[in-house]
Amino acid sequence: MVCGGFTCSKNCLCALNLLYTLVSLLLIGIAAWGIGFGLISSFRVVGVAVAVGIFLFLIALVGLIGAVKHHQVLLFFYMIILLLVFIVQFSVSCACLALNKDQQHQLLEVGWNNTKSAREDIERNLNCCGFRNFNSSETCSAACVKVNQCGTCESIIEEYSGMVLRFVGGIGLFFSFTEILGVWLTYRYRNQKDSRANPSAFL
Template sequence: MRNRPNWRISAQDVPRKRSPVWSPPSDEQDCRQRAAMACGGYVCTKNALGALNILYVLVSLLLIGVAAWGKWFGLVSSIRVMAGVIGVGIFLFLVAFVGLCGALKHHQVLLFFYMIILFTVFVLQFSVSCACLALNKDQQNHLLEVGWNKSEATQQDVEKTLDCCGFSNVNYNGSCAATCFKDTPPSCKTCSSTIQHYAGEVLRFVGGLGLFFSFTEILGVWLAHRYRNLKDPRSNPGAFL
């Protein structure tokens, strides 16, 4: 008789599944994770730059909204003033949008142009803010008179808001938008005395606010420069993004 093959399979012949063995993360992965989460690292710099540009977006929308609100309610009738405020708001919104896109995508070109534009704005704004804080009474009066003579719409807005007539003298034979001019007899103050009363405080406020935002702009330049030179720890450590 032929010998039949033995088809029996023993338990030792069945391959056993090995349980996965946990291996601690390597030193390189640990360093990359720490660099990503540490303050001053990739993630922290990215979040700080994004938060700063979100602040700029909110400020730009506030400028546009205030200008539209003033025009809608007739508080300001000068088209040049409205266009200037809205133009500044749109420009700030575009700069903040470029900064946000560069921060989210780690885009080298966008971050470079963002740095250049923001540094230029910083130089201009810092110079104007220092000039506002350094003006004396005579210089303020001269600038106010020059601005007064340039626009009749601005004159009417100031006369209506401050209830005054004329800049340095009141011409009762002319026209005036102030309510005091309609009294009998009319008794109105000159607008120069009223404006100069608030001009110093307004210039100090504008200069201080401009200095504050100028330092945030130089902070944005520094963050963008630092962020451009950082590597993404989640990507290939040998690749420069």
């Protein structure tokens, strides 16, 4: 059957949802790997990664079941949810790509002040203490404390923050376009009839 027909739309939608399933499992796996190797001890960070992974997995499951069974209600809700996710993800991705140096600095400082457990992970992994300055009365989990030669984390984090924001923004932008493709495919697929089914069946 030519591409654009019922079978092609169904197969494309199934393939797209299998991709989302793999991405969701990858997110959950990375969070588990980070805990297992002691790279992440913040349950808030892990919780967010696992929650996003589970949410994406559930969306993909709804889309996959809807595509296989040509279920109109499931496909409708899948299309609406995917459209909302696209709007949010596209906005966040554009914001990540548009941030200038001053905005990045403010964002990093706010993040540093509001996440104590993640701060300990950063200090330990980057071998630095404090954001702008370090008070000797504060605790620091970096190895450099033992030799008293610790630098601040601000310069190290800012060195990589632009690259990380561009990477996150680019990946988010790419996946946002796959989501709008999914919305279009779902809309098209919902309005197609299976040529092998009863032609008088109501869709």
